[in-house]
Amino acid sequence: MRNIKLTIEYDGSKYNGWQRLGNTENTIQFKIESVLSRMTGENIEVIASGRTDAGVHALNQVVNFKTNKILSSEYIRDYCNKYLPKDIVIKDAEEVDDRFHARYNAKSKKYLYRIWTGEIPTAFHRKYTYYIPHYLDIEAMKKASSYFIGKHDFKAFSSVKSKKKSTIREIYEINIKEEGKEIQMMFHGNGFLYNMVRIMVGTLIEVGEGKRRPEEIEEIINTKVRQNAGPTAPAQGLFLYQVYYEGLQV
Amino acid sequence: MRNIKLTIEYDGSKYNGWQRLGNTENTIQFKIESVLSRMTGENIEVIASGRTDAGVHALNQVVNFKTNKILSSEYIRDYCNKYLPKDIVIKDAEEVDDRFHARYNAKSKKYLYRIWTGEIPTAFHRKYTYYIPHYLDIEAMKKASSYFIGKHDFKAFSSVKSKKKSTIREIYEINIKEEGKEIQMMFHGNGFLYNMVRIMVGTLIEVGEGKRRPEEIEEIINTKVRQNAGPTAPAQGLFLYQVYYEGLQV
CATH class of the missing domain: 3.30.70.580 (Pseudouridine synthase I, catalytic domain, N-terminal subdomain)
Known part of the structure; x- marks a missing residue:
């Protein structure tokens, strides 16, 4: 075959x-x-x-x-x-x-999350971004994101129900950048738990809104309790961006 | 008021x-x-x-x-x-x-027409571009577009039924550029007749496909007969891009 x-x-x-x-x-x-x-x-x-x-x-x-x-x-x-x-x-x-x-055989994956900010919403990107009408502190979000990097138990950042499977994953890089009215957040890791990117984004948004300090990310990870993290950001901002295979960049 | x-x-x-x-x-x-x-x-x-x-x-x-x-x-x-x-x-x-x-009070307008080309269609831009799966000769299209510049009777490039109103318009600039798999065509003129941009685009595409010579544009304009121009390109690629007012760039 x-x-x-x-x-x-x-x-x-x-x-x-x-x-x-x-x-x-x-x-x-x-x-x-x-x-x-x-x-x-x-x-x-x-x-x-x-x-x-x-x-x-x-x-x-x-x-x-x-x-x-x-x-x-x-x-x-x-x-x-x-x-x-x-x-x-x-x-x-x-x-x-x-x-x-x-x-x-998938060795790692990249996910992109797109946020649209500002007083004016978007007619054309509405299905591909999460619209947040108020200011977000990007520098605080970048600082907060650094606490995700590395190998951690991401139980607090997942909607996984099964208790049997491992919730340890490694995040290689998180890149947050502004492109006009958009905030683009790229996550690269060896794997992601169910809803993990969307919960990380929801928590980073709370940091950007000043509701949490960047340092809290580390504490939330350590508690391993879903309720301590932020809300699950909406699906429409999330893109499976790339899947990497051994010796082969797809 | x-x-x-x-x-x-x-x-x-x-x-x-x-x-x-x-x-x-x-x-x-x-x-x-x-x-x-x-x-x-x-x-x-x-x-x-x-x-x-x-x-x-x-x-x-x-x-x-x-x-x-x-x-x-x-x-x-x-x-x-x-x-x-x-x-x-x-x-x-x-x-x-x-x-x-x-x-x-509108003094001039810009319209943008977006074409998506190549063997692979687009899932995300399908409602905002006209997909043409084959090669287009951009240089020939640029040459053809130069014949539109200036003040002409654009009767051949309109679906206007009334014979009373003037079909003379002035085109200031047509800018055709490639952006990845997209061809973006920007039209700036003092006004546009009904379907005029879409018929100009449909005719330029025929030039890009090698079905017409660039020089034919001049001849088509002179005939003032709609049937001599190309087809009306689909609506979904067309954007009203900007409207200019006296002393005021909106």
């Missing part, structure tokens, strides 16, 4: 996320599997680098799937883009080593 | 244009007049710099309206942004001279 890797961009606004139990039809996974199954005449299942929640977007989600059909990468890409909804785009298709697994 | 000028940004995707005869409720004008009437308790009518068609966007549409109510500019702006649909944003409100008229 051939193993095909896809790089996918999607506007998550309309979908119930990448995958969902129950009503699965309005998921991105379902849309992609439907088109691939139709293309190959096989019952295709795709494996993603990870799930994204309802309303979360992706610039470079990575998936792989197995097929017996011999089809060129361009044919796969163009067929999918012809039949997928316009808010899901296959940016690249390539045949990869049989052992490549989009989830197990 | 006070005369208030508004600068407005809107995502035209969902609307039947700025104004429409018949079913007027799904127009941008109707949405704005409804909110202003509610705010003032008066029956407000707004005058726009010009109409935009269904699906066309605006970054800086300018309107004015008269009211007896004394309200601060910030109050007007914030009230509107609170009650307007999220795809319509008041960027600025200011009290202006009683004689200011958003349509009659």
Whole structure:
């Protein structure tokens, strides 16, 4: 069988996320599997680098799937883009080593969170940013973000219910910058717990609003209690930005 | 009475244009007049710099309206942004001279047309660009666009039905540039006929595709026959970018 890797961009606004139990039809996974199954005449299942929640977007989600059909990468890409909804785009298709697994082989990920600030909201970026009408102290947010860097137990910054799995993750870098009326926050880590980026963002926003001191981040991490962290920032500002694989920058 | 000028940004995707005869409720004008009437308790009518068609966007549409109510500019702006649909944003409100008229006093306008090119479509810009999957010869398009510059009878480049009104307009500048996968075409002129920008774009695209020589633009203008020009490019790539008033850059 051939193993095909896809790089996918999607506007998550309309979908119930990448995958969902129950009503699965309005998921991105379902849309992609439907088109691939139709293309190959096989019952295709795709494996993603990870799930994204309802309303979360992706610039470079990575998936792989197995097929017996011999089809060129361009044919796969163009067929999918012809039949997928316009808010899901296959940016690249390539045949990869049989052992490549989009989830197990992912070494690290980058997530981008976009905030729109100022007195005037935005008509064009409203579905892709979280609008905060008041001033945020960016320098305080940058200082606060430095306490996330490194290997920590991020239990306080997750909505994980299971107590069995490890909640230790390593954050390599957080880059916060202003671009006009936007604040762009880039998170790079070896993995992220459920809702982890959105809770980190919600907590950093409270620092930016002066409700918390930057140093409190360290204390919150140490308590390992979700209630001590800030709220979960809305889904629409979050983008799965990049997935990195060993020796391979996707 | 006070005369208030508004600068407005809107995502035209969902609307039947700025104004429409018949079913007027799904127009941008109707949405704005409804909110202003509610705010003032008066029956407000707004005058726009010009109409935009269904699906066309605006970054800086300018309107004015008269009211007896004394309200601060910030109050007007914030009230509107609170009650307007999220795809319509008041960027600025200011009290202006009683004689200011958003349509009659407009001296020139800029329109932006955005094209997305390449083998891979876009999930995020699909509502704000016209996607052309094949190569376009930008240099030929730039050369062709130079024939539009100056004062011409643009009858061949309009869908105007009335034969009474003048179809002479002056184009000051057309700037075509590539930004990654985007081609951005900026048109600056003293006024534009109905569908004029979209027909100019449709014709320039045919030049970019090698279907026409750049020099043909001059010939098409001279024939004054609509059928000799190219097709009307789709609405979703068009933005009313800026409206200029005497001694006043809005």
